[in-house]
Amino acid sequence: MAAIDRSKTITQGIERSPNRAMYYALGYREEDFSKPMIGIANGHSTITPCNAGLQPLADAAVEAVHEAGGNPQTFGVPTISDGMSMGTEGMKYSLVSREVIADCVETTVQGQWMDGVLVIGGCDKNKPGGMIGIARANVPAIYVYGGTVLPGRLAGKDLNLVSAFEAVGALKANRISESEFDAIERNAVPGTGACGGMYTANTMSSSFEALGMSLLGSSTMANVDEEKRLSAARSAKVLLDAVRAGLKPRDIITRKSVENAIALVMATGGSTNAVLHYLAICRAAEVEWALEDFERVRRKVPVLCDLKPSGRYMAVDLHRAGGIPQVLKILLEAGLLHGDCVTITGRTLADELARTPATVAPDQDVIRPIDAPLYPEGHLAILKGNLAEDGAVAKISGLKSPRITGPARVFEDEQSAMNAILSDRIRPGDVLVLRYLGPRGGPGMPEMLAPSSALIGRGLGETVGLITDGRFSGGSWGLLVGHVTPEAYEGGTIALVEEGDTITIDATHRLLQLNVDDDELAHRRAHWRKPAPRYRNGVLAKFAKLAGPASTGALTE
Numbered sequence: 001m002a003a004i005d006r007s008k009t010i011t012q013g014i015e016r017s018p019n020r021a022m023y024y025a026l027g028y029r030e031e032d033f034s035k036p037m038i039g040i041a042n043g044h045s046t047i048t049p050c051n052a053g054l055q056p057l058a059d060a061a062v063e064a065v066h067e068a069g070g071n072p073q074t075f076g077v078p079t080i081s082d083g084m085s086m087g088t089e090g091m092k093y094s095l096v097s098r099e100v101i102a103d104c105v106e107t108t109v110q111g112q113w114m115d116g117v118l119v120i121g122g123c124d125k126n127k128p129g130g131m132i133g134i135a136r137a138n139v140p141a142i143y144v145y146g147g148t149v150l151p152g153r154l155a156g157k158d159l160n161l162v163s164a165f166e167a168v169g170a171l172k173a174n175r176i177s178e179s180e181f182d183a184i185e186r187n188a189v190p191g192t193g194a195c196g197g198m199y200t201a202n203t204m205s206s207s208f209e210a211l212g213m214s215l216l217g218s219s220t221m222a223n224v225d226e227e228k229r230l231s232a233a234r235s236a237k238v239l240l241d242a243v244r245a246g247l248k249p250r251d252i253i254t255r256k257s258v259e260n261a262i263a264l265v266m267a268t269g270g271s272t273n274a275v276l277h278y279l280a281i282c283r284a285a286e287v288e289w290a291l292e293d294f295e296r297v298r299r300k301v302p303v304l305c306d307l308k309p310s311g312r313y314m315a316v317d318l319h320r321a322g323g324i325p326q327v328l329k330i331l332l333e334a335g336l337l338h339g340d341c342v343t344i345t346g347r348t349l350a351d352e353l354a355r356t357p358a359t360v361a362p363d364q365d366v367i368r369p370i371d372a373p374l375y376p377e378g379h380l381a382i383l384k385g386n387l388a389e390d391g392a393v394a395k396i397s398g399l400k401s402p403r404i405t406g407p408a409r410v411f412e413d414e415q416s417a418m419n420a421i422l423s424d425r426i427r428p429g430d431v432l433v434l435r436y437l438g439p440r441g442g443p444g445m446p447e448m449l450a451p452s453s454a455l456i457g458r459g460l461g462e463t464v465g466l467i468t469d470g471r472f473s474g475g476s477w478g479l480l481v482g483h484v485t486p487e488a489y490e491g492g493t494i495a496l497v498e499e500g501d502t503i504t505i506d507a508t509h510r511l512l513q514l515n516v517d518d519d520e521l522a523h524r525r526a527h528w529r530k531p532a533p534r535y536r537n538g539v540l541a542k543f544a545k546l547a548g549p550a551s552t553g554a555l556t557e
Contacts, residue, residue: 028071036115036243038065038236040074041105041130043121043146048081050122050201053192053223054146057232061118061144064236070243072236073112077104077130079123082447082473083161083195087414092444095471096543098125098132098277099556102284105133114139116243118236122146122194122223124474127204128277131213132555134249135285140242141249142344143214144235145205147223148315149193154183160196162309162475164188165449169457172422193223197308199474202315203270204277209324210264212252212343216328216352220319238345245346253285256338259297260328260349263336266301266378267327268318269311271474272393272482275380276445279553291382291391291551295510298378301336303397304368310397310477311374313366321366322357329356334370383481385513386521387493387503390485390551392467394507395477402507404465404479405515406431410499413437414448414470421454428463431503433494436531437470439554441489443534443544449473452480465505467512469494469550481505481512483550489531490549496524 020033040061044054058074065072080090080097101121109117116139119130127143134141152159164185171181194201205219215235221228258278265274275294282289304327306312318324331337332353339350360367368374379397384390396402406429411417417434420426432451439445448468453476455461461478469487472480486492493514497503502515514521535541546556 032071036070036240037113038070038072038239038243039109039112039114039117040065040072041077041108041117041119042074043077043079043126045079047079048084048123049149049189049192050081050194051079051126051146054120054122056229057120057144057146060229060233061120061236064233065240068237068240070240073114075108077101077121077126079121079126082124086447086473087418087450091446092442092540094125094447095439095445095554096539098129099543100539101126101129102132102136105130106136109133109137109139116140116239118142118144118239120144120146120232122201124200124204124273127201127208128281131208131281132284134213135253135281138248138250140239140247141213142235142239142242143208144232145208145214145219147193147221147225147228148202149196150190150222150224150316151196151314152187152190154187158314159184159188160308160314161189162197162453165453165475166457169421169454173458175457191224195475196314196316197475198268198270198305198315199309200271200273201474203265203268203274203474206268206324207261207264207270207274210328211257211261212341212349213249214344216325217323220315220323222316241346242344247344247346250285252342252344253281253287254341255287255289257341258282258287258289260337260341262294262297263301263331264324264328266298266380267303267331268305269303269307269379269397272380272395272472273474275393276471276483276550276553280555283553283555294380295382298380301331301378302370302373303375303379304330304370304373306366306368306374309475317366321364322361325353325356326360326367329353329358330360330367330370333358381507381510383507383510383512385511387467387514388484388512389493390549392481392484392512394481394505395472396507397477399479400462402479403505404429404431405502405504406465408433408497408499408501408503410435410497414446414451417451418454421451421458426460426464428460431465431467431505433497433503434466434468434470435488435494437468438487438489439547439550440544441487442470443540443547445471445550445554447471447473448482449476452476452478465503467494467503467505479505484512485549485551487549491525491528491530493521495528496521
């Protein structure tokens with residue numbers, strides 16, 4: 001990717017220019033043209049509670065930029081709520097929104113010739129979208145996460161958004177009443193902030209601390225707490241220092257810092273979506289990183305945090321237990337991090353962690369010590385086999401047995417699978433195959449939270465497998481394999497599966513296998529025909545044409 005020439009500012013050396021006239025119309029004075037112009041990419045919207053609390057953070061950042069001697073320039077970026085669009089055709093726009101956000105950040109920063117950018121986001125795709133745009137523009141930048149939501153409470157128990165999805169299956173299985181379901185739905189999400197477990201939003205924001213692109217301690221704060229607003233202001237001031245020092249994202253986002261980020265994802269039991277998003281971020285930052293690197297990190301990093309969806313605790317509990325800095329310090333002391341990586345403060349990660357205790361507090365059990373982990377190895381396994389020649393991703397935490405061989409139950413869309421689950425047509429030992437849901441076939445690689453949660457709600461999470469060329473929500477858990485590549489739409493073997501074929505999912509041996517002989521598969525392949533595209537115009541059609549495979553991040557290039 002050729003770098004844009006930034007040897008001159010947008011107004012430098014121009015004594016009389018309509019450029020300056022436009023700035024005067026915004027209230028600039030002569031002395032303002034010598035100050036750095038700082039973009040504030042604001043994801044605020046009232047579409048979703050994840051983003052409805054971002055405006056106070058943007059306001060704090062604007063004020064802090066002024067105080068630090070810069071000129072803030074705010075602009076908007078869109079969001080799609082995964083939790084609201086889940087199970088609908090709108091979910092196909094979720095991953096597409098990652099690309100749109102990246103394009104918005106890159107386009108505005110470069111088109112307006114900004115000296116730095118602070119990106120504020122809440123919902124899932126805000127984080128990778130913003131970071132991809134940051135990596136492309138490569139001007140000094142910092143990411144400010146909008147913060148997590150507080151847990152809902154009902155009958156003395158914590159609730160979250162996934163509680164509502166799982167309650168659907170429980171209601172249909174007569175495990176809860178209508179009134180209990182209504183109470184869960186009304187109390188699951190008590191206010192603003194992104195989904196509260198170690199789902200995709202908190203996974204990506206936490207990993208940005210390890211990456212060096214967000215302030216330490218900032219990713220597990222609750223949106224409604226004053227410390228989140230203060231952190232946004234401090235982030236802006238740190239960004240101004242980075243602008244003056246010439247510290248750019250590609251100085252920070254390196255192969256070693258990405259390894260730190262993935263180690264943190266493994267240690268916290270984070271979302272499968274981190275695999276897809278970091279492949280895309282690395283391509284944007286021109287960092288060499290492949291599926292095999294996730295497996296390499298997984299084998300050496302244990303799961304230390306007992307967090308939802310498969311564990312017990314929420315992000316706010318992790319924050320009270322010491323947050324991401326505590327987890328990073330444990331990993332650093334164990335030799336599992338590169339402490340010499342530079343961060344956005346200009347100091348190394350080891351320097352930033354110098355005051356963090358080396359051991360966990362004895363009065364909490366959210367974070368385990370390194371010698372007593374929740375699991376001895378990471379939870380995101382890369383599977384291969386004739387059903388995923390280029391790879392697939394399985395989340396294996398919380399499972400009693402990470403292996404199943406059973407008959408295929410084949411579905412061409414999410415809703416037909418949901419109908420089968422809720423009408424009691426899925427039995428223990430079955431392996432559901434949801435296909436034509438990949439980056440190009442979906443298009444947009446929608447998440448399968450509804451069927452995976454319905455399985456949990458009906459008590460089938462440990463005994464039924466589910467594979468897809470689509471994605472899973474960070475809130476999903478169970479015997480699940482996503483990102484199957486090549487996808488069905490491109491003629492991958494998943495397109496050749498027939499009802500009743502036996503499939504083996506073996507996360508221990510990293511195998512995803514269709515137990516059909518090669519001659520029969522060759523015969524089926526000869527008769528397979530690529531389906532017509534689902535969309536012929538608009539952003540979904542563009543994405544279907546431009547998106548790469550999931551094994552390289554599904555980035556549009």
